[in-house]
Amino acid sequence: MFLNVKTARMNYLVISALGQDRAGLVNELSSVILDAGCNVADSRMTVLGSEFSLLMLVSGPWNAVAKLENQISALQSRLGLTIIFRRTEPRQIAGDMLPYQVEVIALDHPGIVCRLTNFFSSRAINIEEMVTNTYAAAHTGTAMFGVNMTLAVPAGTHIARLREEFLDFCDEMNLDAVIEPVRN
Numbered sequence: 001m002f003l004n005v006k007t008a009r010m011n012y013l014v015i016s017a018l019g020q021d022r023a024g025l026v027n028e029l030s031s032v033i034l035d036a037g038c039n040v041a042d043s044r045m046t047v048l049g050s051e052f053s054l055l056m057l058v059s060g061p062w063n064a065v066a067k068l069e070n071q072i073s074a075l076q077s078r079l080g081l082t083i084i085f086r087r088t089e090p091r092q093i094a095g096d097m098l099p100y101q102v103e104v105i106a107l108d109h110p111g112i113v114c115r116l117t118n119f120f121s122s123r124a125i126n127i128e129e130m131v132t133n134t135y136a137a138a139h140t141g142t143a144m145f146g147v148n149m150t151l152a153v154p155a156g157t158h159i160a161r162l163r164e165e166f167l168d169f170c171d172e173m174n175l176d177a178v179i180e181p182v183r184n
Contacts, residue, residue: 011065012041012088013058015072019081021052029054032075037064052081057088097126097152098159099182102166106175108134108145116147119169123162126152150182 017029026045033040038060045054058068069085076083106112113132120127129150137144153162163179170177 009062010059010090011062012090013038013065013068014086014088015054015056015058016084017052017054017056017079017081019052019079021047021050025052025079025081026054028079029056029075032071033058033068036068036071037061038068096155098155098157099128100151100153100179101182102147102149102151102177102179104145104147104149104170104175104177106145106173108143112145112147112173112175115169115173116149119166120149120151123157124154125157125162128152 019025030040038058041057041059043054043056045052045056047053058065060068065087072083072085075081102116104112104116113130117127117130127149131148133146135144135146136142153159166179167177
């Protein structure tokens with residue numbers, strides 16, 4: 001008898017993994033998840049330095065998620081990864097939030113992330129996703145820093161004032177920045 005996963009109550013597991021990068025890690029991880037009867041619902045994977053890094057949301061019926069949890073210790077040893085996992089609930093999307101995108105480019109210097117995150121947290125704006133990177137500028141090789149954020153801005157926020165305050169803040173820090181609504 002087949003279980004209809006659409007009608008079964010789904011369970012969710014957040015998995016974080018870190019270890020020496022090598023070809024095939026994502027395939028091995030996703031194969032174990034599939035074999036347990038689970039599905040990768042959302043994931044972020046990257047190589048930082050020489051380390052493979054993963055953050056993943058896995059979904060499945062309770063018994064499939066439990067089966068996967070029981071396999072993680074052996075999987076950790078077999079793949080040479082440090083794996084941390086935790087049960088979670090489906091994300092509740094607040095209807096009173098507006099999605100905004102922020103892009104920042106600047107000469108690389110310490111404190112950019114800290115000051116940016118403080119700017120938004122002090123205004124009760126949640127950072128839902130953030131990606132940063134450093135790179136060498138074309139032609140000059142100057143160390144540059146880029147930030148891309150997705151924000152959840154409370155609907156009652158005066159957007160023109162927020163934009164003005166943010167751009168003034170960026171001018172003070174010598175950051176080139178854009179803040180705009182997320183377009184679907």
